[in-house]
Amino acid sequence: MTTEFPLLTIIPLAPLIGAAYNALAGYKMQKRFGHAAVHYPAIIMPAISFLITLMAFFKLLSLPANERVLIATLWDWMPIGFLDAQFSFVMDQLTLVMCSVVTFVGTLIHIYSVGYMHEEPSYWRFFSYLNLFMFSMLVLVLGDNFVVMFVGWEGVGLCSYLLISFWYHEKKNAVAGMKAFVVNRVGDFGFVIGLMLLFWGMQGEWVDGKFADIEGSNLSTASEITHEMAAAKVASVTFRHVAERFENKEFKERFLNRKVFGISLITLIGIFLFVGAMGKSAQIPLYVWLPDAMAGPTPVSALIHAATMVTAGVYMVARLHFIFALDPFLMSWVTFVGALTALFAASIGFFQYDIKKVLAYSTVSQLGFMFIAVGVGAYWVGIFHLMTHAFFKACLFLGSGSVIMGCHHEQDMRKMGGLKKYMPITATTYLVACWAIAGFPFAAGFYSKDEILWKAFSSGNLLFPGGGIFIWVMGAVAALGTAFYMYRSYYMTFTGEYRGGGGHHEDHHADHGHYGHAHTPHESPNNMTYVLAILGFLSVVGGFLGLPHLWHLPNLLHHWLEPVFEGSVNYITAAHFPHIMEWILMGLSVFLATAGWLVARWLYLDNKNPLPAKILASKNQLVRKVHDVVSNKYYVDELYDATIIKGVMQFRLLCDWCDRKIVDALVNLVGTVGKVVGFFHGRVDSGVVDGAVNGTGWMVVSGGAILSLIQNGKIRSYIYITVVAMFGLILINYIKF
Amino acid sequence: MATIGAVHFLILAAAMFCLGLYCLMGRRNAIGLLMGIELIVNAANINFATFAHYRGGEVDGYIFSLFGIVLAAIGVTIALAIVFALYRNFNKNIEVDEVSILRG
């Protein structure tokens, strides 16, 4: 079934080597040989990973469809109790898609960073972190079992933290990094609990003093369980093997029927695992860190917070499809959270002025779409959207980075405008990517988003009233919003007159050593625009991998991923609708996207329409309130501040009070008691004990004075005494006989 | 002349011990005394080895002999150091009868 492919190890290893090189030698190399010595190794290493991924792809192609699993086992890692975790990597169809996206987009973004981070003094540190991130991400997607995946999971969290607070001299950035880290911890905590519950569930169970192993057979008492038996029951935590065991009816039933606090074990596992996905993939309510994470350098936002790391949650749910598909409640929950996030984040995007914040909320919203897909059991669609999203969102982020650099580190869209004239390539690629994300026909986003909405609409697994239709409406409204705010950002940035370059701008950024033409925006260097062009191109053609079945064209991606998800195929049900329904929905979503686009065009083209300004200045109470609430992101951050953070702070004060009033008092009491006891003890000591000690001393002195008569300093006399004693012993011996 | 048994070795050891003891009792030179002690330790080691050999099967006795050798080596080292100290501090005299300031 599986094929050994040792080269897999190189995929994560190469970026690790790059990271180590730059971490250890980067500073010196940068000083001596300039930037090239830093960025060439840093770019080549992910490129090597990409090449090996390609090799693995061809290797997979040469195998029959249901045996396309390559593994590389490094070492036995944790044989703990009944569980056995090996440090091994696996490459199947799903991993291959993820791996290609990560290495390809990653390599491009490395190249882009050469231009973007050009002025950065600690250039080497940046590339070291980026490579380390690539390593962790690749470990995450290549990990053969839960434990290895968790290592990558934590690794990307760490790298995200390091890169968000890359410019840690500014407090804002450091705080954003910490926020991301702490919120991710909440998610990871859930993830760990989920894993532990799963591992725990995979063990046997004590029933009436007998040990039942998980397959329900082999009842034996504790004393009968020998070491060898335990060794024979060792359970692999590899995804494949766990999935296989879930196909066993007994095994599955046990998970479904075993109750913990009245909740079925499988539901509990899924909920906790999904909490992990929420944290990593920025879903409600743990999405708050992602917009703040935009404090990091823009290539980081593109790589980590758009294309790769934030999709880890989607990947995880797709990878563990055999768990999530088991319980309709879980599926409904994942879908609902995804839909809610998609809608919610899209609405926040309406009133943001920071170009990167707009993209951040759009990312949160698109991740919501992906979760809708994996929630309703259309795993390949989720992965498809993940891939197309990686292309167009990376393109958008890198485009925004180009704009920010062109405008001398200005991120406020109100201070941009008219940039099409100055940076044509950036403008064109940005427009193409907007086209893709808004879901207009023939761009990548169209295929994936429509497929998601259709799958949601036709899903038969959802438990809440209205089912798929309800989700479809939420998704469609979110898609409308997406089209609106994306085109809003495009028109505000690239059309009209350039509004930047005022006096304020000058003294604020006087310390940024600008090169070239000072106060007019400028196009970015070639290595950046080429990357934009490639990603823009892929934003269009990337969609051809998953053409709708409706069009009777080959759907490559679905076909490719089918064997991975076949284990859960039986659980997924779909309501049957006529084809015409699908056509209608497709037309409807295109219509909505066009509507969003037209509204944005009407309001923001060339900044001529006075309506937006009028709305902002409106005295109408209702309008004001709505605007305030939405532009302040529904006060979620404030809510968290007021509840959780304040709660923790109050708890801290309570602890402090307890410490001072209760613990200290106890300590003082103990001290006082000790003092009193010590006083009496001192009396006893000086009277009784000292007397005894002195008496003993006197006895020793006088005894010694008597005994010292024997010690006459003559060795011979000592020997005589010894000999006489010895002779005595011999005589005693004779007397005894 | 019977076959050689444990008793023969033990008597040899006893003789050696007695000669060592004579050394210890008669000698006035500190180094002479030391040589007597060495003879005694050797006699003891022979006893250990004899018992180990004639009880058979176990190696413990040999090990004790080995420890005996090591302890004798330590003893000699310290004793010679003491002899040097005596030599230096008592007017180049290492006759033990003259050195009795540690008496009670």
Next chain:
Amino acid sequence: MAFTVMFYCAALFTLYGAAMVAFSKNIIYSAFSLLISFIGVVVIYALLDADFLAIAQLVLYVGGILVLILFAIMLTNKISNASSSNPSRSQFLSFVTVLVIFVGLFFTIIKAPWQVSAGTQELGPITDSIGDALLTKYLLPFEIVSVLLLVGLIGAVVIARKENIEKAGNTNLSATSEQGRSL
């Protein structure tokens, strides 16, 4: 038979050496007789199947201790008056005492019911079994002995070095010993 001959030769050797140590008037003779005695013991060990002990005896006693003793003799005695360098005192009394003890021991040994194993078990070369035992059953004593060796080494250095006395400005303790006696 060869065993018997070997035993008597070795015993003769050993006892001759030991007797010379005990009775010689010259301390250098005594030291060299000690060498003879030790070599005799080496043969005795070999007869007792204790190959490792024999080698250890040879290396440690003959190669180490004896050389140390010879050095000590050279350093503390003038070779010129070596002839009377190993004086004895009250020889007669000592001889009688030792003889009595020997007779006592002799009869004890003869009479004691020694539990000698019936079948002579051949251990073969004992070096590897000694090594085994040292690192398993006797590991702790082994380590303690090594610490003891270190302590002995340091102790010897501390005792034998000079400076302490010089600091006190008094190189001759006999004077103080006289004082001590008069107290």
